[in-house]
Amino acid sequence: MTGGRRRAAPPTIAGPTHDEGVPAGQDRPVDPRAIRVGVAASTRLEGDPAITISPPIDPATRLPQDGDSAAELPLVDGVPTPARLERFGEVRARLVEPAATGTDGRDVRTDLQLGPVRIDPGHGKQLREVVVAGWRIEVELEFERRAVLRERARRGAGVASLGGPVEVRAIIPGRVVAVLVAVGESVEAGQQVLVVEAMKMQNELRAPREGAVERIGVAVGDTIEVGDLLVVIH
């Protein structure tokens, strides 16, 4: 990449100013065309960054200066980024990025699979499976303005859930082979509570924090699916 790429995604970017709907308290406006791209919950790992990507700066609001070749480039986290996507039919694609300085100067080409766009029925976000070097990453896309509003709403809801009950849900499908705690029993963080058999392996499920077992949603022999409520710890 030419120029520095910022790791963290700032909630706002520098850009055109023809947006009347700037929320109060926002120091900089959001390009109404900007899109927030993050990893969807189905494949997200803690610490996965989100990026904001917007089309090149609108010449109606900012005249490109002489010799400003970046004016044609899309902005990634506000930085003009010379990345290009080549498509080969419906699924195959290739991301082409200029070589980093100090290398042999050839473009960096990464082949990838770009799945069809789906709509997440819960949030209305667009979901898309992208496979890069064997990693299957489901990305979610929504307008940056909407993402900012959502974050504000979540902050407004406060942190009332701290200290509340913790629901332990199944992250893999399988069969419950042992329930090692009873309702009302107090457990320590890391204590084994269930044994789930999946794909021939016995997976020991542990309490995420200390507390009392408020509910057990499964019994020995039950077949469980991803997302099923297993244990509630209060």
Added chain:
Amino acid sequence: MRTTATLPVTPPFRRILVANRGEIALRIIRAAHELGMEAVAVYSDADTMAAHVRAADLAVRLGPAPPAESYLDAELVIAAAVGTGADAIHPGYGFLSERASFARAVEEAGLVFVGPPPAAIAALGDKLNARRVAHANGVPHVPGTLEAVAVDRPDQLAAVLAAAAAVGFPLLVKAAAGGGGRGMRRVAAADELPAALVAGSREAAAAFGDGAVYLEREIMPARHIEVQLLGDSTGQVVALGERDCSTQRRHQKLIEESPAPGLTEKERHLLHAMAVRLGAAAGLQNAATVEFLYDRDGSFWFLEVNTRLQVEHPVTELVAGIDIVAEQFRLAAGAPLSPSVLAAAGRAVRPTRHAIEVRISAEDPARAFAPTPGRITRWVIPAGPGIRVDTAVEAGDVVPADYDPLICKLIVHAADRPAALVRLRRALGEVEIGGIQTTLPFHMAMLAEPGFLDATGLSTSWVDAHWDGPASRAGAVRIASLAAGLAQLGHGESDGRGDGSEPRGPQDRQGPAHARRVGGDPSGDPAWRAAGRAVAIDRWPR
């Protein structure tokens, strides 16, 4: 479709039943057909449309998806064989393959069990007993107990702890009937031992119907090297070569290769001879594998015997030039070791090919290899010189949660290890899988590991100690986000044909790129197609 008229040899059996599923069932059915035999498949309700069912000449439903009610039910399997008039049963690997009681029941039903005799399975398949056989025959075994630990006897705890102290910590609790790491627990200190014994015994009882466990010293760092044996009914046992399966995680193998890199011819001689001695002493026939640990100072330690076909048998087949499954059928029908097998065994200490297998499994290498069952939406596998792919899935198939997560074995072979590694990198780059996460990125990352590439870092503990899935995945997250964002904007996107013109507006962002006009024709078709159609229109004017 199949014709028996052109076969050069008499089929070993008329009809055989394959008591397994997935890629190994398909692989055995293929061998059966190539030998001119009919194949009977069995299946559970999770596999009604599976490839092994489609490939077979007959298929028998066993029961619901859980293995205990289908593939692990010996009575159902034998009844299916008797009911379809099969002469023999091939158990594959896993499921019933290493149960002496099953092999015995097959013989009592008047059928042939394609594998070692029940007595040899009992003698070698029971790991504790195998250790005693090794002990009696002067084959060095991993230090540990030679008797089962009394798990259910609290009064014996002091004796157990004393035995553990004699073995030394860290040690492993292992299931006498175990395999694939099931029933195994690592114990770093004495206070962890009671819980590990209970957990290991319970998992062993659930998986194998036998909760017996024993203690064994953890030899680390070590390489896992195993020897492929074939034996006939005259008592002759030969080694077909060895495999290095050191790249494993929690005792689940991930990459296997043959020959084991870096062994001298003298070491191969010693290793193969130890394996043959052990197999012959236990009355081995048909196929089995003797596993050893190879420690840093060059010693081999006997680990266990697998009295069945191994998952990784293809690497040996490609180096030795032998179809091990076909040989199993011939040997089971009473034939002596064939001249081609004897010749391959004679060459085994001086291998002239190199083969590497990677196991592509429905597991997430960024989440501690957690299973990822689900529907495969895209499935493109590599082709070309030196490539073998053993799989039974395709796009649209669901990988069930009920069974082993292995979905595909990609095997490459070449003249030597460096050439095989280059070929493997090329082949992995051709794989396209969508819908589920697989171990593919782990394998791609290993091909950038200096210690794997020069074989100096091969160790059974490497993956657990060094693999950082999330770090390996981070670069892919950035590229995926960027690509999806650019696709959404429709900016800077071209159709890969090199014209790079006509950036697409956001309004047609979901339109198929290949539908765009490329040149020449106002209707939007490519030039060659327009030219072809002009001829057709001239010929048949409307």
